[in-house]
Amino acid sequence: MPETESPLRELTLAEAVREALAEEMRRDSRVCVLGEDVAEAGTPFKVLSGLVEEFGKERVVDTPISEPGFTGIGVGAAMTGLRPVVDIMFGDFLTLIMDQIANQAAKVHYMSGGHWKVPMVLRTTLGASRRSAAQHSQSLHAWPSHIPGLKVVLPSTPYDAKGLMKTAIRDDNPVIFFEDKMMYKLKGPVPSDEYTIPFGLADIKRAGRDITIVATSSMVQVALGAAKLLEEVGISAEVIDPRTTWPLDERTLIESAKKTSRAIVVDEGYHRYGVTAEIASVIAEGAFYDLDKPVRRMGAMHVPVPFSPPLEDATVPTEQKVFDAARELCG
């Protein structure tokens, strides 16, 4: 949390996202929102409640259940003068729009030799543990992170969510913005003064000496919880949140790992070929000569997300598991 002189209020993550959108919509009439049940319903998660009342149905547009279609409309609108924020209710539905984001939005600027640009934000969700089963619980941010031309944002606090959303809306590139469904009610301080947070700047959520825990989105609170437990056994953990998987602040991650000589990467995506692999590789390569132990990766269990509560809970990294892994590495 950077220093700021403005009075701090507590907002939930949902409120922080909404406030960012509202402020940007006031500032710039080109900003509009497109998605299913975004207007009167304010989305099923109520993140957008109140926007249609302030900005009208012309700028907060309920769409049919046509994710590929309205994402494509967002791309075209972004190319021709608007700055659309496209709402994809569940991150699992990214499966439906990968053509629009990976083959169209991500490539328009490059393929046109820099002539057209796509200033679009695509908001969606990630995270399991809502008992929503395999098609409504995935964290698929590894996919867009793999595609050059996209930027990928994963806020973990209300403060970050607001500042990063404002940056996303002002960015001239397609930005995929993942919100953790389970964090919408998480409260945190948010200044009432205007601020933005640059992409590609990791945030040290907690400083430490003995081990580096890199955590994203939903896993940041888990890592902070584990860090507390570790403190009790005399291990000082540094928790770093990259905040954007692309651009990725490699330097901060590597410097921390060099300092602590041990690192764990925690992310809620599927374990294999996921975000932990890239981040762990970056650290393993960059801090090679300083690491005392192999970089440890912790993702979601590599299975479709099960519905049954005890099973689902077993698939996600927890404070205890991160604590155990860290203690083992420091042992």
Next chain:
Amino acid sequence: MPETESPLRELTLAEAVREALAEEMRRDSRVCVLGEDVAEAGTPFKVLSGLVEEFGKERVVDTPISEPGFTGIGVGAAMTGLRPVVDIMFGDFLTLIMDQIANQAAKVHYMSGGHWKVPMVLRTTLGASRRSAAQHSQSLHAWPSHIPGLKVVLPSTPYDAKGLMKTAIRDDNPVIFFEDKMMYKLKGPVPSDEYTIPFGLADIKRAGRDITIVATSSMVQVALGAAKLLEEVGISAEVIDPRTTWPLDERTLIESAKKTSRAIVVDEGYHRYGVTAEIASVIAEGAFYDLDKPVRRMGAMHVPVPFSPPLEDATVPTEQKVFDAARELCG
């Protein structure tokens, strides 16, 4: 290449794939092919030429240009008694069918508690250098590799292509099978006797002592070329082809890296959050105490694939670049 007593013939990779399909279609009347221009045209790459003549239009089915639709039909047909081979002309079009493969095919077995299964093969292509530009040149195998429930196959020789395709067709799970467009005319020995190749078994394409080069698909020949150049300067490179990114033969990769104490991973997917990250992480973790140097990753340049020949050529790992990297690591 395992030992075999059957006479060796030279087939191209395209012929090897076709022969595998034809043999399996003869053996099992449930096997059928669905895709655009697969019948009389035999696909634009002519891989399927002749199949419709032998098996008829009932089993080699030309579809409309409806990738999501006919992939979904493949999933349903696989659940109810057929063993479809779905043809997606360019790997770039995976963007259109991720819902069918990641949310449906991959999850049906698990979500149904093991009751339904999806014995479907999805054939598609990867690889740049055909001057086909950003939407026809991608190697997107990292995406399905990230999804539990899918198996992902990347043959690099005609021998492997045939044996792996037969295994894929007989597998009771959805298998995504990537063929390198530039390798279709590559010739290699293929026994005329029946054989299959198990998934999850890496192949040591060339034994060596000083450095391990793990290469996939299109990059295997590049790695072998680099190994030859390295031999000339006295460096003995071991070239390993995992052949399937999932299941992944971790042991063979780790053992080799432990032996040589240096490793490079070469793959034609985009550099970031790609297949090299997972494989490099597996090696960095598994061979940690034996590695003399950080594992080096070489993917495609992290940009959309450009059309212009000098630019496109600059984006792909080459023999020379692999040679340079290996030499540096061994220096």
Next chain:
Amino acid sequence: MADARQSPVSAHAENGADIGIDRLLRMYRQMVRIREFEQRANDLYLRALMPGLTHLYEGEEAVAVGICEALQPDDYITSTHRGHGHCLAKGASPDLMFAELLGKEAGYCRGKGGSMHIADPATGNLGANAIVAGSAGIATGAAFAAKRLGNGRLCVCFFGEGALGQGVLYEVMNMAELWKLPVIYVCENNLYNEYTHYSETTSGEILARPAAFGIPAESVDGQDVQAVYGAARRFVELARQGHGPGFILCNTYRFRGHHVGDIKRDYYRPKQEEQQWMGERDPITRLANSVAETGHADRASLESLYAEVKVEMDQAVEFAIAAPYPSIDQAEQDVYA
């Protein structure tokens, strides 16, 4: 969509005499079973015994029952997020369904699927699907296989009118008609996509959409199980004779919220509309009246049937509550066949 908020009218109702009292009573029982099942599902939610949310089918019972009554046991269906009705109508056991809703090992999917993914090979249920229109491809593929294998089966693809927004539906309808596949698309128009009236998301006339692909289509009063059954029988016959796909638009209404947690609904649909449908267009009351008025069965026998169902459902709930959760190691099973 001029008539978007108008009362739907049955195109081809058949009368009970044609159908026969045994069938009518069976359909009555099935509708009651669905109704009672759903009330208990809601109750489990309110008692915080059910993990997550679920989408109730109350009010739409005549659609699933009328359609499935026209099918053979080995015919296939695919279902949606609002799938309990289809599942029961096709023959599933409520105890195993409740067990699945509670995430228990004894559930249809060993607790891995939950409400939105119940599947049952024994009754040809290819599975509910939590992706809107997610089973359009699967259903059409099952019809493709049935035709190729010549096993005489067909597949019914249930979906809400919200699925008309998904392009994949048009892709598969095109192929189903080109290849004359035995698949029947059953569109349950309950007027709402979640919290948005369908007239705001649906241009033109719904029936013109399948018709544009050459698919015979008709609309039916989805609150009249006899009319639904009649339409289903016609399309089933066409499909079995090799004439290809059909499309039935069932005009219906969900009596409850989009899901069990959707309590405050007045911002998107008027209470009065709800009361009207529940009061005048309850498919169960309607069939009861029809059967009683024609003298085929007396009220008392309908009531005793109703009472039987309550017992069945109470027992099913008890079974599910008592059933154990799967052991943790189950999480890694069934990923691959």
Next chain:
Amino acid sequence: MADARQSPVSAHAENGADIGIDRLLRMYRQMVRIREFEQRANDLYLRALMPGLTHLYEGEEAVAVGICEALQPDDYITSTHRGHGHCLAKGASPDLMFAELLGKEAGYCRGKGGSMHIADPATGNLGANAIVAGSAGIATGAAFAAKRLGNGRLCVCFFGEGALGQGVLYEVMNMAELWKLPVIYVCENNLYNEYTHYSETTSGEILARPAAFGIPAESVDGQDVQAVYGAARRFVELARQGHGPGFILCNTYRFRGHHVGDIKRDYYRPKQEEQQWMGERDPITRLANSVAETGHADRASLESLYAEVKVEMDQAVEFAIAAPYPSIDQAEQDVYA
């Protein structure tokens, strides 16, 4: 698709007198420019000067030209893999196009796009697209923005009949009609999806598809530039007046293969069919005859115009051949704005 292989008929041809000789001659010149451009593209391929393959528009010139003639310079278009005709018709310069085809720095996309991705903000060209139906969303989005910004522009979405297979097209047509967006869908039915006749991939009647979504649709003889222009003008007027989208089905034919390498075509389309179209339905000959017969211009002036175009195109090719490739470091530029 009873008439699949029949001769298409113009629904509303206008006659030259209504159109005016200046416009007719401009359309003639534009069609000739496309024809000559494509012949040189093919030639560059045969001489192994062009990297990769390209899809030629010869035979379909009247579609792009008739449509674009009805547009304002700042109206938008989206195009396809077979996009040179649309691009030229909307006003692009052939020298920069050839440079792009050869992957040169001077090309429209600095060599990064190639034949399938030419885009040109100066003429409202949002880009060709190598994904079939890939620009359906973009075009509809441009119309969405135009309406919201109230700038009076509209967008034409060109696509081949093969794109009717892609569901996303129906998704965006639905929204275009719901929101009355100024977008005109122009379907170029050249009878083939690559190597498959469209009657094998297209059920029902094409015009019924947009109509099902409430979109006014008409079919036109795509070899008659005056008819195409007339239809375009009508739909452009409707769109500008706020009446929303339109759909024009242009019946046409590609004279060459699917791409420059598609030489042996008899397995999928008869030589005789090709000869018939090229002989009797060449849009350029047809307009020349019409203009000459009505006495609006003499053959000699048409021929001199033709000769001018040849010179222009030869110079454009020379420019492109002489132009340098981009430097290697360009590969990493333009990934992000």
